[in-house]
Amino acid sequence: MITSSRDIMLLPTPFHSRVEAMCDMNDWGNWMGYTTPNAYFDVELEYFAIRSTTGVFDLSPMNKYRITGPDAEAYLNRMVTRNVSKLGINRVGYAVWCNDAGQVMDDGTIFRLGEQDFRLCSYQRADDWLAWCTLGFDVTITNESEDLAGLAVQGPTSCTILTLLGCEGLDQLKPFGIAHFTFEGAPMMVSRTGFTGDLGYEVWVAPAQAEALWDQLFEHGREYLIKPIGSYALDMARIEAGFIQAHVDFVPSEEVVRNGRTRSPFELGLEWLVDFSKPLFNGRSALLAEKANGSRYRFAMLDIEGNKPAEHSFIMKGDKVVGTVTSAAWCPTVKSNIAYAQLEMPHGAVGDELVAEIYYQRELHWTRMLAPCRVIDGPLFNPKRRRQTPAPPF
């Protein structure tokens, strides 16, 4: 628990003193009830830190749940759409989970720490749903959100910096692997995961070690041009890398009020996460029916002509509006204008030629632009170093 000298509505994270000291922009946002910086000094430079050196992002507000007990694996297998049995110990898996109607409630990562020991990181608070899911299972759920502080350390020089910090042999860690170290006499967990599509790690310590971790990381990383990054820079990186985000690219199904505004995994391009060979998981029968009868929407990645981000654009096929954009950014590294769109079926097949209706303003002058775009197969940014083991030195 982080305490404050007075009653405040947004909570500070365990890194707050350090974050605040480096947040030159003083530009703050509200991430799930925590004060987090939108930008530290310059969004573009922060972005380039991720791609060229190392960017550090405070991800402590993520919700973390420990799931233990004899039925922990069976419990998670019933809850999420992917097959958790295939996840080895000290491995991490991306997962989505649905309600009974097969509509996505949230996405997150599952860390397998032992045979009967998992950690689930979710975007949403999930205490109620996780508790309801325990009916019939011998599991214990513990909310560890305030017991763990986390930093995403992302970029080409991240492995080198963390090795200097004491993570010996970290270069041997495969993508989605977990390694355990000691920091200041306390456990420190490092996973080769992230939200940037680059070589990168997430580092987890107890809140008591948070400030020391930050200090030493920046100390060791100074020569490797380590920089703190805010949520705006991270957003650019994740769009470039092809990651969707809850509340942006879909609305968690339990928060949706209006009929038909939820999305299934198929409608979010996540069919690869749905394993029908499992006899039971939440939403299975609804998703089987959707598979047989067809989906309403298709998630599409668009490569748009020009350099004006197609934020909130309508997507047209001829004169007809066939969808809208949920995320859009000019992606500096791949030098492409990328957008994610939800398109009505049957539109959005790879190679489909569509038009984005983009509005932009210069000095109170609005311009409407019809930019041709094309549905692409996957993210354009996909560097080798993201997958290489040993991690290449920089």
Added chain:
Amino acid sequence: MTDYDAIIIGAGHNGLICGSYLAKAGQRVLILDARDQAGGCASTREVAPGFRMSDCAQWLYQFDDAIVRDLGLEAAGLKVGARKRTVALQADGDHLSIDGDFLRGAGIGTKDQAAFQAFREQMDVFGKLMLKLYRGRAPKLVDANWPDRLTLMKLGLGLKLMGKTNMQDLMRIVLINIYDVMNENFDHEGLKAALALDAITGTNMGPRSPNTVYTYLHRALGNQLQSKGVVQVMGGMGALGDVLQKVAETHGATVRLSSTVQAIVKEGDRVCGVTLSDGTTLQAKAVISSADPTTTFRDLLGYQHLETGTARRAAQYRTRSGTAKLHLALSDLPAFSGLDTAALSQRLVIAPTMDAIESAFNPMKYAECGPKQVFDISIPSIEDPSLAPSGQHVLTALVHYLPFAPKGGWEGQRQAVLDNLIEQLEAYAPGIKGQIVASELLVPPDFEAAYGMTGGNWHHGELSIDQALMMRPFPGSTQYKTTIDGLFLCGAGAHPGGSLMGLPGRNAAKEMIKQGAFA
């Protein structure tokens, strides 16, 4: 190749009826029951040597004629007695007799007599519509298909055809409580209480609880059937179970008793059979559970085999009950003040006022056994002497309200509660205490243990609007289907609910045949 087309869990009346209809339609049916006697709650038990009593249900209120006809139950030996009057016992011995539309005694006035006739007429109008709704699957409101839309249109038309006043009255009262409705209609306290007792029998509700108009209508449905009221089954209620077993077997179903189903077995994503407690696994195209929904989903299938939403709904399904049963073996016919032998063979009710019923209900809410209960008494050995040794008698009584789990547990206070109940009877039947050869009190946990009814609830789950009709037992598992392929419901936990109607079993069979469940 599966062993059977259908395995039915539970040889209660609904299981047997469902099995009979399916076997009649040519399916290979196996009906399993843990008990050594078929019939479930339609059961007769020798409580003391030579004294046989209806162990659970004691009255037939609303057993559907259509089933009697379809399955030829009379030819198979089902005998019911004459229609009973309800005699509402009054403290001064001037009792109120309710006989069809007519009221007598207890100083009943012409105003109440007229009001009663008007009330009965209106209940008949409502009952007719309800019976239509009860004799088929309840239509879904969301995702309704054409048959459901047709049912809804007929229901709407039926409402319209009742006339404006009746329709408005039905809409107005269906969600409120019987206490207010009785006060609206009648002045006589004894009359109000006797009618209100019908609304709370087998429930966890008092007369002032919402939903009790719905449960009253559920009960009053019997007036639309041939029996037009309450009857006793000759041979005790178990005779109904025996006849239904015989009929099921005649139609080709196999009834296997003393066979406890331990688990419902899934293969992949569908149910494929059951495992018995002796380890045998039996396979079928469909498993149909007449066990209550909690037993079915929690104990036999396991919540871990359901999607979370369904598991939650099953876990929240309400199954409390305040109904207990008093069994007395008597050396002689008891002498109730002011009643002759003919009157003694009727349905006797001790519920002086609605407030008395509500006062009996109040302590139960706090897991306490109150000082006074209300009684619904049968002395079936007068009409059916075979139930007791010559010249001797049996008395059974439904008693409201006693909690499922009283503070301090049942064992320490069972005898005291039993003695208190007998003391309460003594006030109306002086000397009955001296006639008692054997006595027994069955409380809700006893019914749970003996008949597998979770919470001891006679309806297999509270029959309230939120758990009735298109929401019975809960959304997603209606129309006799569950969320899992191959698993169906045919017990009182399915539409239209409990109290020896037989309709859940009949409707389930018809629906499954129509939907091609055995294809």
